[in-house]
Amino acid sequence: MAEFIVDKDGIKRYLVTITVNGIKYTKMVKANSLLVNFLREDLDLTGTKKACEQGDCGACTVLLDGKPVNSCMVLTISVDGREVTTVEGLASNGKLDILQEKFIEHSAPQCGYCAPGILMSAKALLMRNPNPTELEVREAIAGNLCRCTGYVHYVQAILDAAAANQERKDG
Amino acid sequence: MYLPDFEYFTPNSVEEACRLLSQYGSKAVAIAGGTDILVKMKKEVMAPEVLVSIGHLSELKKIEYVPGKGVVIGAGVTHNEVMNSKILHEKYLSVSEAAHQMANNQVRNLGTIGGNICNAVPSADMPPILIALDTTVKIVGAKGERTMPLENVFKGPNQTVLENDELITEFVIPDGNFTGSTYIKFGLRASGALAVVGVAASVQMEGDIVKDARIVLGAVSPVPVRAKEAENFLRGKKAGEELFAEAGVIASGECRPISDIRGSAEYRRDMVRVFTRRALLKAVNEGHV
Amino acid sequence: MAKEFSYLNFNRNKEYSYIGKSLKRTDILDKVTGRGKFTADLKFSNMLYGKLIRSTEAHARIIKIDTSEAEKLPGVRAIITAKDVPSIKYGLSPARYDETIFCIDKVRYYGDKIGAICAVDEETLYKALKLIKVEYEVLPAVFTPAEAAKEGAPQIFEEYPGNINTEIHLEFGDVEKAKKEAYYIRTDRLQGQRTVHGFIEPHCSIAYWEGKRVTIHSAHQSAHYLQHHIARIFNMKEGDVRVILPYIGAGFGGKLDVSGLDVAAVALSKITGQPVKMFFDLEEVWYNGRARHGMDMKYTTGVTKEGKILFVESEIILDGGAYTGLGVASSYYAGALLTVLYDFDNYRFDAYRYVTNLPPCGAQRGHGQPHPRYAFESHLDHIAEDLGIDPIDIRLLNARRANTVTPNGYEVKAYYLKEANEMARDVSGWKEKKGKLPKGRGIGVGNGGFVTGAGYCMYRTDLPHSIAMIKVYDDGTHAVVYTNAVDIGQGSDTVLTQMAAQAMGYPYEDITICTRDTDLSTLDFGAYASRQTLMAGWAVKRAGEDVKRKILAQAAEMLKVKEDGGYRFGKLTPEELECEEGIVYVKQEPAVNITFAEVARAYFVKHGVLIGRGYYHPGKLGGTHKGAAVGTSPAYSSATQIAEVEVDMETGLTKVVGTWDVHDSGFVVNPQLLHGQVHGAFSMGIGETIWEKVIFDEKGRVLNGNFAEYRLPTALDMPYVESLVVDTFEPNGPWGVKEVGEGATTPTLGCVANAVYDAIGVRISELPLTPEKIWRALKEAEGAKEKGGK
């Protein structure tokens, strides 16, 4: 159970420790803090987007303990002690993730508002299924709405990233 | 959108959770995956003052097969866990597939089977298939526990027989005689669409004779309903497309759909006819697909 | 007779360094790392959060607005209503400025803007919003054009008697005469629904004041129009309004109007002296509206025995919603461009746009086109069927050709609709499929196209439509392109940078683009009417050529040709030089060269900063009839789509299986981006054909203002897409370019509807073609057959 203090207004603030992109953050949050707002407002990680706020669009997708979830549907306090990865955590040491590289190559995003969410869904897919079929790719990003692209370049880029991963392994 | 203030508890056990729920009475609600409750709170349909987390409780997270009992699914298991469960793939792929047809990948990683039942919306996808397999639920409350058929849990839209301090802890799909089962969801988009109708069917076949059958209809009545007349009609008859088509007609007469923005009552009724036939055929031909 | 000049197969053998290539998007790194900032991502110190106060009645007189409870809530900073702001009327169609910042006396739709409130944080804001009480005297409301047109119907505006907001009666040629000559005449009436744009990023606007100047960051499609209207509304000089547009999560026409957020942010930040961020929750995007009009369309067409169109009579009734916005243009557009697609002389177009007590409609991708295209393409298929002609053949017969003038006065240069039809027919396997597919499977064709930029500014002005400037760094190692063309995702930043590189002869990688800031960059009207590639493209091309001219002149002074170089000795002239990919060389002697950077540095030392300027104005276009300006454009795109669908004959569920999508878009600067536009347009198009429709209850409340019940296609709904281009060259476009962004949506609705008709044999005359409608139509057809049989 998270420790808390009670504010003058009688509202509890809970102490949570959350690892985001490998960095441990310890913060006080109210129970009604949503993970998407925690990331965007408290940590300034605005790569995670917000649109429908009801789990329908996937713009806010992050990985929670490696699994993609809608961060607009997650209470920050429920993430206490857990690990979150956002789009900002995809690249490491200045090196882009293969998915990012392939998104670039295919000009996959247009306006790009959906891109962080799609990247996270795709990342989770490739972690669990390195060699997906086109249908599996479509399934994996079916919870990420994009109005600009018809998903065509996204699907190609993700399949391409999987193929490149395989090649690297084989090579 | 925003959430009003509330207090949040992270109990260590189901027992403690029930105690908290009992202590705070009608002010408190359990939260599992939160995918129903948080939407309702954002839309200001409800404003609980206390949320008691149960989503993290490991005792609610198992899927196991207990010989002589059946497949036991903890209420806190997520839809993706149901969808990917090896045990279910072996025993009742139809249950995994029902989970697969829900929502989208992200929501399936959060939403739980317990939440789907307890939220009790008519269009929910898990009730029909579980009822079709004669699933029972274990209910634990501050004052003790009870077991009952899942079918009897629903009272009306958003209403169950659960007391305020009670939780469903597990679902048991008993070892039964069903030889095949399936759930077909009819939604208006390939993903992320709620059911216009959902039809689950399970059958017990002896040769090509239907010995027993269950037909459970979702989204066409205040609670998931069994098409009992259609079931009776089928018993002892020789399986076949025509028979199932007739069963579909009977089933469509047994539901009480309403008209809403997803479809008219008339359309829903006819879809029950179509999907009852299709579900029966699938259950007979493909086993527990 | 002069031989017709063909712009076909023009680019086949051309190889450019930086255009005609799928170069990396300029903004791509920002977009794949999450680093790029959209408006809602911005934070300013001391920033307040604001929302609009919205009407909860569709039509009512405001009796009292009680803000006292809300004001008492700690953290609330300001609440404003009509009495606190200028009462000037605004809009986008100058003839019909009818919207005020906040409602004065009367609300005209559920969701109308009554006021605005700001507070120190979002939570306080939402709490306060609930404490505001508005008392109304409810008036009877009208929700459809039919209700609005009834005698004695409640009047929504004094200035629109009978609730008619726009009325059009145009005739070209002699329709009555043509009627007498026609071999066959047919009438069809079809309905298109009200949709929303469906972009994922809700609007957001942040404003703050510094002295007499205000700065606005907004999710908007045009820095210029926003600046112009804010200045007008607040009686300021345009120079005192700075507009900055961060990355924009797409617009499709929905971020072109001045939204209540922009105006309220400016007003509230003035009052509070703090930056104010105003934002919509997703549902409010539906209330803000400005999307596709619902249209009721009736077409009567007369043809010869062979199917040649002799005349078309069309009557279109538009559901305008509460205000005008761009609605006058939408109404004219609804009729204007049919004559571009098909070549016929006699045309009558009548339109009535009614105001209703619903959110206002405006422009959505393909402004005014998709519904009339849907209706006419369906109508044309019926005519073909009645005459026993293949649907593609009737289109080939009637397709407009290049270098012609439409009866309503548009000059059409490059135009290869016929070739697009032929290509689509051949790649789709049309001949093998049409009429031969099993029941439940169908194939259909639809044509479309659009203007490449509007010929006139939305308000009366003599300003050029686009200005560009290119500045080369002092040492020549980098260049910056300045233009306020707005990249809302379509990729204009990339395409314009490619054009700058090509025009300058300078590496693409060494150019950045500075856009979407009225202080820092240069005038452009922004992202609408598919205008930027051509219009901003001209300005950028000219700016690039201006730089190049200066570079060549400077280089001529620096380069020397050796006598034994085989060329000649002595001073060079700029004409003898060329610059490509950052190297200036002697055309006849490429070994004699110097880098662009060296030359640029020398220029800088001698003249100061090296700047190129470019300018574009389309000149005077079009005829003289009322409304002649709408639909004028320097160039017209065309497109043919063929789609194959599978319909579940029991449930009515349609699955689009594949599409072959062929575009005549002139020279293609970046093929990958062009295809991206086509894919996105097609997915929007199938959404609008099969699923999408805004639904209201009896109070005028939106019932599906979310992405659960307003269903955009998901990745699982998108079919196989083959996107192809006809190789054409537009003489009015820089390097021969035309548009693709908006035009690409225009054929889809008709095309998919025709495919569904082919699959099920029944025409459904109202979009969207939901499973239930198909199911019902099939049942009715079955019923009719049985009756007929008895």
Ligand SMILES: Cc1cc2nc3c(=O)[nH]c(=O)nc-3n(C[C@H](O)[C@H](O)[C@H](O)COP(=O)(O)OP(=O)(O)OC[C@H]3O[C@@H](n4cnc5c(N)ncnc54)[C@H](O)[C@@H]3O)c2cc1C
């Ligand atoms: C975008 C989106 C799409 C969706 N699509 C579908 C769909 O296609 N089909 C469908 O059926 N549903 C759908 N849902 C609804 C929802 O995801 C499911 O119903 C989910 O299973 C709810 O589980 P949860 O754990 O998130 O419930 P919560 O929101 O945590 O709880 C829901 C209710 O159940 C109660 N509760 C939870 N667990 C228990 C328990 N063990 N004992 C007693 N009470 C309990 C809670 O107190 C609460 O009242 C969708 C939701 C979203 C946001």
Ligand code: FES
């Ligand atoms: S913002 Fe979270 S799913 Fe749309």
Ligand code: FES
């Ligand atoms: S790129 Fe614009 S929403 Fe996907």
